Amino acid sequence: MEMTERKKKVLRSVVDLYIRTAEPVGSKAITELPDMNYSSATIRNEMADLLTMGYLEQPHTSAGRIPSAAGYRLYVDELMADYRLSMDETKSINTAIEEKMQQVDRLVEKVAKLVSQATDLPAISMAARRGGATATRFEVIPAGAGSVILVVMLSDEQVLNKLIKLPLSVTQSDLQVLSAVLNATLTGLSPEEFTPELLQKVMNSAGEAASLVPVIMDFTAEALSKQANANVAVAGQMRLLGQPEYRDAKKAQRVLTKLDEDALANLPAVLENGNGTKVLVGPENITQELKDTSVVMTKFDIGDGMQGLIGVVGPTRMDYAKVTARLSYFAESLSKMFAKPEQKQLPGGKDEEA
Amino acid sequence: MEMTERKKKVLRSVVDLYIRTAEPVGSKAITELPDMNYSSATIRNEMADLLTMGYLEQPHTSAGRIPSAAGYRLYVDELMADYRLSMDETKSINTAIEEKMQQVDRLVEKVAKLVSQATDLPAISMAARRGGATATRFEVIPAGAGSVILVVMLSDEQVLNKLIKLPLSVTQSDLQVLSAVLNATLTGLSPEEFTPELLQKVMNSAGEAASLVPVIMDFTAEALSKQANANVAVAGQMRLLGQPEYRDAKKAQRVLTKLDEDALANLPAVLENGNGTKVLVGPENITQELKDTSVVMTKFDIGDGMQGLIGVVGPTRMDYAKVTARLSYFAESLSKMFAKPEQKQLPGGKDEEA
DNA sequence: GTTAGCACTCTTTTCCCCTGAGTGCTAAGC
DNA sequence: GCTTAGCACTCAGGGGAAAAGAGTGCTAAC
Numbered sequence: 001m002e003m004t005e006r007k008k009k010v011l012r013s014v015v016d017l018y019i020r021t022a023e024p025v026g027s028k029a030i031t032e033l034p035d036m037n038y039s040s041a042t043i044r045n046e047m048a049d050l051l052t053m054g055y056l057e058q059p060h061t062s063a064g065r066i067p068s069a070a071g072y073r074l075y076v077d078e079l080m081a082d083y084r085l086s087m088d089e090t091k092s093i094n095t096a097i098e099e100k101m102q103q104v105d106r107l108v109e110k111v112a113k114l115v116s117q118a119t120d121l122p123a124i125s126m127a128a129r130r131g132g133a134t135a136t137r138f139e140v141i142p143a144g145a146g147s148v149i150l151v152v153m154l155s156d157e158q159v160l161n162k163l164i165k166l167p168l169s170v171t172q173s174d175l176q177v178l179s180a181v182l183n184a185t186l187t188g189l190s191p192e193e194f195t196p197e198l199l200q201k202v203m204n205s206a207g208e209a210a211s212l213v214p215v216i217m218d219f220t221a222e223a224l225s226k227q228a229n230a231n232v233a234v235a236g237q238m239r240l241l242g243q244p245e246y247r248d249a250k251k252a253q254r255v256l257t258k259l260d261e262d263a264l265a266n267l268p269a270v271l272e273n274g275n276g277t278k279v280l281v282g283p284e285n286i287t288q289e290l291k292d293t294s295v296v297m298t299k300f301d302i303g304d305g306m307q308g309l310i311g312v313v314g315p316t317r318m319d320y321a322k323v324t325a326r327l328s329y330f331a332e333s334l335s336k337m338f339a340k341p342e343q344k345q346l347p348g349g350k351d352e353e354a
Numbered sequence: 355m356e357m358t359e360r361k362k363k364v365l366r367s368v369v370d371l372y373i374r375t376a377e378p379v380g381s382k383a384i385t386e387l388p389d390m391n392y393s394s395a396t397i398r399n400e401m402a403d404l405l406t407m408g409y410l411e412q413p414h415t416s417a418g419r420i421p422s423a424a425g426y427r428l429y430v431d432e433l434m435a436d437y438r439l440s441m442d443e444t445k446s447i448n449t450a451i452e453e454k455m456q457q458v459d460r461l462v463e464k465v466a467k468l469v470s471q472a473t474d475l476p477a478i479s480m481a482a483r484r485g486g487a488t489a490t491r492f493e494v495i496p497a498g499a500g501s502v503i504l505v506v507m508l509s510d511e512q513v514l515n516k517l518i519k520l521p522l523s524v525t526q527s528d529l530q531v532l533s534a535v536l537n538a539t540l541t542g543l544s545p546e547e548f549t550p551e552l553l554q555k556v557m558n559s560a561g562e563a564a565s566l567v568p569v570i571m572d573f574t575a576e577a578l579s580k581q582a583n584a585n586v587a588v589a590g591q592m593r594l595l596g597q598p599e600y601r602d603a604k605k606a607q608r609v610l611t612k613l614d615e616d617a618l619a620n621l622p623a624v625l626e627n628g629n630g631t632k633v634l635v636g637p638e639n640i641t642q643e644l645k646d647t648s649v650v651m652t653k654f655d656i657g658d659g660m661q662g663l664i665g666v667v668g669p670t671r672m673d674y675a676k677v678t679a680r681l682s683y684f685a686e687s688l689s690k691m692f693a694k695p696e697q698k699q700l701p702g703g704k705d706e707e708a
Numbered sequence: 709g710t711t712a713g714c715a716c717t718c719t720t721t722t723c724c725c726c727t728g729a730g731t732g733c734t735a736a737g738c
Numbered sequence: 739g740c741t742t743a744g745c746a747c748t749c750a751g752g753g754g755a756a757a758a759g760a761g762t763g764c765t766a767a768c
Contacts, residue, residue, distance in 0.1 A: 026730055044731065048732080241606055246603055249600055249606055250595070250601070256591075381762080393710070396710060398761085401762095415762070416760070
């Protein structure tokens with residue numbers, strides 16, 4: 001059986017209506033649409049065809065039709081109308097970003113929250129570094145009685161610091177020697193190169209302050225290997241409960257629990273391939289738990305070797321056009337924001353307190 | 355009517371059973387308990403009394419009884435058996451804390467997650483500073499071409515840093531002058547004291563690097579006033595969905611949405627008064643949305659002028675004995691951990707990346 | 709003071725019937 | 739050869755009655 005234009009038109013109508021109503025769509029409802037100048041019988045024939053072609057499903061014999069996964073797929077790839085964001089929408093997204101993004105603290109969490117608000121669905125957000133960083137500069141400065149502060153600059157312009165309490169007293173010049181040695185030996189190295197032999201070597205040349213070296217190297221190596229890890233946040237989980245398909249809490253719980261575990265574990269891999277917006281419809285998700293759930297994600301560059309990803313999770317019957325449009329706009333705005341030099345406040349970090 | 359020992363015993367049994375089964379408790383069920391050597395008729399009489407006294411409620415005429423808020427209150431305050439944590443429980447809490455708390459990143463989130471796991475309920479966690487901090491030391495160090503790093507030490511031993519790109523070039527000695535001026539003028543001040551006049555004064559004496567001063571003062575003032583704010587996290591929201599009283603997603607959504615908003619807004623006030631474990635039963639919560647929900651919280655000191663709070667949210671029918679026991683143990687372990695100097699890794703901060 | 713007995717109340721479950729939405733098919737119409 | 743009207747058929751969902759079950763309240767006896 002071949003796919004005619006009219007079949008596509010019918011399929012699109014079915015998906016559109018189902019997205020709006022969450023109820024199986026009957027032939028009559030289709031005929032009542034504008035631009036549908038056929039009788040219900042004709043539509044019924046077309047729908048029967050679409051059923052055998054696998055684009056529609058029938059919950060039971062005498063019910064309307066709902067899109068199958070394949071139907072959604074076709075809809076997403078070819079059929080859905082471009083959703084143009086209204087002025088209001090772009091404005092509210094823009095102001096939200098501007099208001100919330102002033103402080104650089106916990107950016108991924110904030111982004112996730114904003115995306116969730118903008119789509120009224122659970123959202124994930126992630127930032128990850130593309131390549132591994134190395135240390136570019138060390139500085140050890142005195143910090144009052146019995147303490148020094150270690151400052152490490154990384155190749156990606158992050159700045160880390162650590163307060164070290166001294167078991168012994170060292171002089172300012174000891175620290176200068178130490179800083180010089182660190183800068184000479186440890187810059188440009190990957191975490192794997194922080195071997196015990198290297199530690200020995202550095203300690204030998206570090207003079208009086210040698211006892212600080214193990215702490216410093218541990219800290220640096222750990223920080224560097226952590227770079228590779230992603231920074232993931234999930235927000236707005238409870239919005240899933242607003243969707244009629246999750247009126248049953250058990251069902252929602254399964255999805256949300258999975259989301260919690262997996263967002264953190266599996267997402268980094270997703271970043272690897274391909275840019276742009278991606279839609280995973282129901283069963284295309286690998287895990288069984290997300291069989292009735294779709295994921296829409298956008299990946300984008302945010303400069304400085306960082307990649308961002310934002311995405312939302314919702315029922316297969318979600319408004320793909322709206323969601324993808326908002327998500328793309330969001331991604332675009334974020335990229336722009338990070339590209340603007342006056343907003344780029346990158347390493348204005350702040351310690352987590354203990 | 356007076357409260358006899360037997361009445362208390364019956365009340366305790368009703369609450370215990372209701373916590374276990376989530377079903378109204380009938381007189382027959384009570385008689386089947388060990389140590390209950392009375393007939394169902396006797397129990398019925400006692401239950402009728404407890405009903406008129408307001409400790410029990412009756413969903414409808416021919417149903418069993420469920421505890422009222424007052425009933426829970428009495429149960430929590432007087433009746434419930436001490437729950438002794440098993441070796442397994444203490445061990446799993448301890449190892450969880452040890453494993454997860456190694457990195458100081460995002461501590462509140464991690465704690466919330468752990469508490470939620472330990473209790474199988476949504477959890478909140480918070481860390482807040484008791485008094486306002488001040489800056490104790492400034493250091494401006496060169497960081498390669500056209501950049502300097504500002505390091506600020508706070509009175510609470512946090513260390514903040516910020517990378518500043520220079521619009522102009524300054525020499526090392528300029529920076530030393532600047533550091534000296536900053537240390538002389540800005541240490542020990544509360545954020546309110548960062549006035550425009552002070553800014554002017556500092557700039558006048560800062561020499562070549564004067565153009566850096568506004569950025570530095572803004573950053574410091576903001577960091578200091580942020581100190582006062584609390585650091586709140588919520589985790590495991592979806593665990594609420596496992597509770598039978600929230601099988602209806604709508605209900606769960608109301609509570610969870612409230613939790614999301616309010617945990618961040620209202621909790622800091624809670625920290626103000628009284629230490630120890632506290633139970634808020636259903637209607638004792640101020641907000642209407644939490645009427646059928648109980649909150650158990652523990653506040654504790656974690657040294658360094660910091661206070662911690664952990665808590666869980668669940669149905670009024672929750673296992674108070676178990677939850678309070680686990681929560682207290684958690685609080686205790688955390689305090690201990692933070693008190694141990696070798697684990698105290700306080701300002702080993704790490705920047706959030708953009 | 710305690711308990712057995714029993715009538716009574718109310719929810720929950722089950723069953724049945726009916727209604728309505730929607731289909732599939734056939735035969736007629738353009 | 740499409741398209742459409744017509745009609746029999748199917749099935750989910752709602753309403754209501756009846757039956758089942760759990761538990762109470764009360765009375766009278768122990």
